[in-house]
Amino acid sequence: MTKIALKNTGFYSESPRSGILGWLLSTDHKRIGIMYLFCIVTMFLVAVCLGLALRLELIAPGPTIMGPQTYNATFTVHGIIMIFLVIIPSIPAAFGNLVLPIQIGARDVSFPKLNLLSWYCYIIGAVLAVIAIFSGGGAPDTGWTFYVPFSTQTTTNVNMAVTGALMLGFSSMLTGINFVTTIHRLRAEGMGWGRLPIFIWTLYSTAWIQVLATPMLGITLILIVLERVFGAGLFDAARGGDPILYQHLFWIYSHPAVYIMILPGMGVISEIIPTFSRKPLFGYWAMAISSLAIAFAGSLVWAHHMYASGMSDFAILIFSFLTFIVAIPSAIKIFNWVSTLYKGSIQLAPPMLHALAFIFNFAIGGLGGLALGAAASDIHLHDTTFVVGHFHYTMFGGTGFAFFAALHYWLPKFTGRMYSHKPAVIAWALLFVGFNVTYMAMQAVGIQGMPRRYYDYLPEFQTLNVVATVGSWVLAVGLIMMFVNLWNGIRKGTPVGKNPWGSATLEWSIPSPPPLENFGEKDPVVTKGPYDYKGVIADEY
Amino acid sequence: MNQLNNPTAQAVDNVLIYIFGFSLILLLGITVVTVYFVVKYRRSKYPEPTSQVHGSWLLETIWTVLPILIVLTMFWYGWTNYVGLREIPEGALEVKATARMWSWQFEYPDGRKESKLYVPVNQPIKVLLFSTDVLHSFFVPAFRIKRDTVPGMESYVWFQAPEPGSYDIFCAEYCGVGHADMTTSVEVLSEADYAQWLQPLEPSATPRGLVVLDEQGCLSCHSLDGTDGIGPSLFEMAGQPRQVTINRESKELIIDEEYLKLAIRDPEAEMVDGYNPMMPPYDEATINNEDLQAVVNYLMGKAEAAKTPSAGAQLMDENGCLGCHSTDGSDGIAPSFKGIGQREVTIERDGKEITVKIDVEYLRRALLKPNADLVKGYSPIMPSADYLSPEEIDAMIQHLLQQ
Numbered sequence: 020m021t022k023i024a025l026k027n028t029g030f031y032s033e034s035p036r037s038g039i040l041g042w043l044l045s046t047d048h049k050r051i052g053i054m055y056l057f058c059i060v061t062m063f064l065v066a067v068c069l070g071l072a073l074r075l076e077l078i079a080p081g082p083t084i085m086g087p088q089t090y091n092a093t094f095t096v097h098g099i100i101m102i103f104l105v106i107i108p109s110i111p112a113a114f115g116n117l118v119l120p121i122q123i124g125a126r127d128v129s130f131p132k133l134n135l136l137s138w139y140c141y142i143i144g145a146v147l148a149v150i151a152i153f154s155g156g157g158a159p160d161t162g163w164t165f166y167v168p169f170s171t172q173t174t175t176n177v178n179m180a181v182t183g184a185l186m187l188g189f190s191s192m193l194t195g196i197n198f199v200t201t202i203h204r205l206r207a208e209g210m211g212w213g214r215l216p217i218f219i220w221t222l223y224s225t226a227w228i229q230v231l232a233t234p235m236l237g238i239t240l241i242l243i244v245l246e247r248v249f250g251a252g253l254f255d256a257a258r259g260g261d262p263i264l265y266q267h268l269f270w271i272y273s274h275p276a277v278y279i280m281i282l283p284g285m286g287v288i289s290e291i292i293p294t295f296s297r298k299p300l301f302g303y304w305a306m307a308i309s310s311l312a313i314a315f316a317g318s319l320v321w322a323h324h325m326y327a328s329g330m331s332d333f334a335i336l337i338f339s340f341l342t343f344i345v346a347i348p349s350a351i352k353i354f355n356w357v358s359t360l361y362k363g364s365i366q367l368a369p370p371m372l373h374a375l376a377f378i379f380n381f382a383i384g385g386l387g388g389l390a391l392g393a394a395a396s397d398i399h400l401h402d403t404t405f406v407v408g409h410f411h412y413t414m415f416g417g418t419g420f421a422f423f424a425a426l427h428y429w430l431p432k433f434t435g436r437m438y439s440h441k442p443a444v445i446a447w448a449l450l451f452v453g454f455n456v457t458y459m460a461m462q463a464v465g466i467q468g469m470p471r472r473y474y475d476y477l478p479e480f481q482t483l484n485v486v487a488t489v490g491s492w493v494l495a496v497g498l499i500m501m502f503v504n505l506w507n508g509i510r511k512g513t514p515v516g517k518n519p520w521g522s523a524t525l526e527w528s529i530p531s532p533p534p535l536e537n538f539g540e541k542d543p544v545v546t547k548g549p550y551d552y553k554g555v556i557a558d559e560y
Numbered sequence: 561m562n563q564l565n566n567p568t569a570q571a572v573d574n575v576l577i578y579i580f581g582f583s584l585i586l587l588l589g590i591t592v593v594t595v596y597f598v599v600k601y602r603r604s605k606y607p608e609p610t611s612q613v614h615g616s617w618l619l620e621t622i623w624t625v626l627p628i629l630i631v632l633t634m635f636w637y638g639w640t641n642y643v644g645l646r647e648i649p650e651g652a653l654e655v656k657a658t659a660r661m662w663s664w665q666f667e668y669p670d671g672r673k674e675s676k677l678y679v680p681v682n683q684p685i686k687v688l689l690f691s692t693d694v695l696h697s698f699f700v701p702a703f704r705i706k707r708d709t710v711p712g713m714e715s716y717v718w719f720q721a722p723e724p725g726s727y728d729i730f731c732a733e734y735c736g737v738g739h740a741d742m743t744t745s746v747e748v749l750s751e752a753d754y755a756q757w758l759q760p761l762e763p764s765a766t767p768r769g770l771v772v773l774d775e776q777g778c779l780s781c782h783s784l785d786g787t788d789g790i791g792p793s794l795f796e797m798a799g800q801p802r803q804v805t806i807n808r809e810s811k812e813l814i815i816d817e818e819y820l821k822l823a824i825r826d827p828e829a830e831m832v833d834g835y836n837p838m839m840p841p842y843d844e845a846t847i848n849n850e851d852l853q854a855v856v857n858y859l860m861g862k863a864e865a866a867k868t869p870s871a872g873a874q875l876m877d878e879n880g881c882l883g884c885h886s887t888d889g890s891d892g893i894a895p896s897f898k899g900i901g902q903r904e905v906t907i908e909r910d911g912k913e914i915t916v917k918i919d920v921e922y923l924r925r926a927l928l929k930p931n932a933d934l935v936k937g938y939s940p941i942m943p944s945a946d947y948l949s950p951e952e953i954d955a956m957i958q959h960l961l962q963q
């Protein structure tokens with residue numbers, strides 16, 4: 020492929036400062052978005068390698084490539100990186116920053132300096148997390164849940180890891196505040212609430228959870244440090260404390276956090292399905308309201324992680340009931356996406372393939388959640404590899420695939436170049452197959468009774484573990500292929516025009532890559548809905 | 561997944577089948593419709609959409625109300641069957657289970673302690689759950705029961721086994737390095753076997769010291785055969801040097817009775833270099849002075865010989881030892897057992913050839929790590945007997961020494 024120079028380089032060549040400082044001190048939402056994207060993908064690749072190492076260890080019973088302590092540290096670090104450094108910021112911080120202001124017709128977010136500060140909080144958190152692995156008493160070995168009393172007793176470097184997570188919490192809160200304000204204050208003329216793309220509605224719901232729930236995480240993490248350093252005794256049964264109290268505090272944040280992880284992904288899918296069907300999203304208001312409903316109801320179900328913990332049976336009754344209620348808005352979303360396809364004009368471009376894979380994976384993850392929400396069946400499945408399979412289905416099969424969909428959908432907009440489609444489709448197929456083989460096998464071996472966080476297991480669990488490990492290799496090949504192809508696309512892909520997919524939202528009406536202030540001299544005026552494709556023509560590329 | 565016909569498993573499985581059944585139907589429905597639409601309305605056939613519908617009140621109401629009804633049945637079914645897991649039938653036998661890093665101890669109403677859960681068939685069993693350190697979780701997949709053990713709190717599970725057999729117990733709540741190895745089993749005995757098991761043990765065939773080591777879970781961190789573990793191995797300790805840290809100073813001492821007693825009563829007072837301070841102290845309430853002396857005697861190699869080595873003969877028979885080892889002095893695949901207690905052997909240890917006198921410690925290592933010290937002239941093919949309990953190993957050793 021010969022490289023064709025871009026005619027327009029947009030915000031890449033417009034900056035008050037030049038060179039690396041033009042990035043590190045930039046308050047432009049697009050530059051900050053690109054910096055997040057770069058860090059998140061890097062951390063993702065690191066944590067994927069750790070995940071593959073875990074799977075390799077599990078290919079046979081007994082120590083295969085590592086002993087128990089290394090395994091425990093590896094799943095802890097894998098979990099912490101994936102949750103706090105990858106999935107939580109993945110779509111909101113990276114694509115939210117890139118896309119949100121343009122989609123509502125704004126020139127930037129409300130507080131650009133605060134936006135840069137949250138990026139620095141992210142970086143400090145990431146650096147602390149990495150230092151925690153290599154210093155002190157060794158890499159943390161508590162699991163990403165930091166359950167007491169184990170986490171207050173272990174000699175590994177928990178204090179540093181917890182401080183890192185605290186900084187990441189700040190980053191997330193600041194981004195949330197910024198997005199809520201931006202959506203309220205900076206919508207362009209004509210951009211009423213009924214014309215907001217669903218992606219904006221999901222970012223809005225997410226931002227509220229970020230603002231309201233994350234302080235809980237901060238408090239909980241600080242309490243762990245108080246417990247470890249000063250022996251505060253809040254969670255120590257011998258001194259009148261309560262270890263179960265910790266679990267409530269932890270999940271009051273961390274359950275809503277799973278909606279921070281999934282909602283923006285649902286938003287991405289709600290942009291892609293209409294675009295590649297050339298049809299309005301089915302049930303716009305149901306989609307918008309169900310996002311808010313998920314954010315609200317999702318804050319009331321935290322103790323469904325604790326049916327086996329020793330909590331009272333009455334609490335189990337209540338939390339099981341609420342958990343089933345929160346399943347409804349997700350089901351509505353799935354039905355509406357599928358109905359959008361009806362009588363459309365469907366193009367299976369790479370973003371669309373990833374979006375369809377999202378629907379399938381997320382359906383499996385959500386349906387598996389029903390078995391975990393019912394009290395009796397959860398008693399058997401809780402803390403087995405079924406749970407590990409389940410949350411990978413929602414977070415990786417769901418949010419992960421939505422992130423890949425977003426990469427394939429928006430990278431051409433922000434780099435001005437198109438990747439090649441054939442390798443993208445092959446990579447997608449490998450990812451889809453590898454993903455399902457790996458995690459379906461993990462769910463199955465969990466139903467048989469294999470507990471999670473086991474580096475060693477009984478011989479009867481081996482067959483399915485081998486299947487899962489082989490699946491993870493297919494997955495790995497798919498990931499390599501996808502990222503290499505995207506990288507090649509960024510560097511020397513064919514230049515694209517404003518609107519390669521024929522989308523109707525505002526970001527596709529300005530040049531690719533967009534200029535510094537997005538909209539040139541005149542502020543945009545919005546006259547039609549986000550999914551109104553009449554007269555919209557896709558540019559050739 | 562076995563043992564479907566016990567009450568707790570049935571309660572859980574019915575809910576699982578109900579929910580998974582519905583889920584499968586829904587998943588198939590969604591997938592088939594999606595694939596059908598994607599194929600039928602592909603762009604090559606329909607360059608422009610043939611509908612611009614924005615929604616449908618009727619459809620959207622249906623697919624909001626219908627799922628609500630379905631999930632409410634799931635919720636209710638799951639709850640009522642869960643109640644069955646909490647209500648214990650009358651006449652249950654109560655056994656106290658204590659979890660500690662990283663082993664289980666079961667205590668019977670008469671004070672008897674075991675590392676496996678022996679129960680009679682067809683009787684409801686109530687297991688009271690305790691923890692001495694961090695969270696653990698008592699999980700028996702065959703009965704679909706699971707409950708955390710929480711320090712400072714008592715909880716319980718119950719089950720009833722309709723058939724004799726052995727069922728795995730796992731620790732399901734993450735608890736540190738030994739988590740995956742914190743496994744033991746429920747041994748369901750027939751009425752006759754249980755009655756026999758209930759008989760008081762013959763005046764201990766096993767040295768008291770070893771019984772205590774086993775009951776207290778010491779062996780989950782310390783091996784008896786020289787393998788390094790979470791804690792240092794208890795293999796051949798008497799008179800050995802140890803590098804320990806006392807008051808932040810590292811110095812070498814020789815293992816003696818005093819050292820061992822302090823190491824048990826107050827482990828952090830003398831930390832062996834290279835290990836983490838995670839061993840709990842065992843006070844008099846846990847191991848009384850008499851038992852402490854028995855443990856120390858055992859570790860110093862002064863344990864009195866077992867009185868009934870005949871069990872050892874049976875074990876060797878059952879485990880197929882005699883397939884390779886003869887008892888009449890004839891040479892086979894492996895050295896003969898005849899006169900093994902009086903012999904010296906030449907072995908290869910750490911690449912060097914040395915000649916040692918065969919004693920209890922030597923034999924224990926030979927059984928548990930057969931290929932670590934290789935007897936000259938033989939190949940490393942013997943399987944380890946580490947699936948046997950320490951008591952069984954000891955019975956075999958006592959038997960061998962008398963050959």
Ligand code: HEM
Pocket residue numbers: 067070071073074094095097098099101102106161162163164404407411414415419470471472473474491494495
């Ligand atoms: C190639 C990709 C991946 C592989 C092969 C993989 C594999 C694994 C394995 C084997 C475990 C440990 C299970 C156990 O021992 O119980 C694990 C845990 C975990 N994974 Fe992944 N994973 C991958 C991607 C992801 C992604 C994308 C996420 C995103 C959120 C994620 C989040 C987690 C979390 C939170 C844990 C739990 C850690 C803990 O128990 O504390 N993983 N993964």
Ligand SMILES: [Cu+2]
Pocket residue numbers: 273274277320321323324
């Ligand atoms: Cu949750």
Ligand SMILES: [Cu+2]
Pocket residue numbers: 695696697731732733734735736738739740742
């Ligand atoms: Cu455990």
